[in-house]
Amino acid sequence: DADVTQTPRNRITKTGKRIMLECSQTKGHDRMYWYRQDPGLGLRLIYYSFDVKDINKGEISDGYSVSRQAQAKFSLSLESAIPNQTALYFCATSEPTGKVADTQYFGPGTRLTVL
């Protein structure tokens, strides 16, 4: 079984709809992240959480919100989807290793299309 799972894997929705993307992990990691990938732009950090009570904005958090329901679950919501939120969304997890940056483990991604 995959350590980091994302649901749904694909979603097509309409402008103005509320969408929730879910991420679950069995790695036992405290740290979780949401990224989006756009062609030609690489991966950009939306939100991150270092434990259940800790939520932080990334570089592109506008238009998004998150909920850390448990250590293993981290959801990303688009309250009112717009077409430029069409992208590939990745969830990732990590644990502190003593290095400057942890190794992050990614889920398989959710492809979201907003019409």
Next chain:
Amino acid sequence: DQQVKQNSPSLSVQEGRISILNCDYTNSMFDYFLWYKKYPAEGPTFLISISSIKDKNEDGRFTVFLNKSAKHLSLHIVPSQPGDSAVYFCAASAGGTASKLTFGTGTRLQVTL
């Protein structure tokens, strides 16, 4: 403002030859660098990393070189294998920002027979 740049969107290399993927960065605060590999329909997977206190790190067929003065790092794959065909992302982190990674735009490597 793209702080981590991978100027080659694609690269084609013959099996058995060396693949060299390049990455440039502009933020002098970056002090830890990682390479991730991504296959279609999968998430990125960690490949190799390097701290700014080193200029080289090796792991099997993969070697990462860091030139701090030039703000440049490269990933060498020797010998290249067809299974190495993927998109490669470099990422960087600045000290004190824990695990906030800044990713490059990716280079698609195709290893041909």
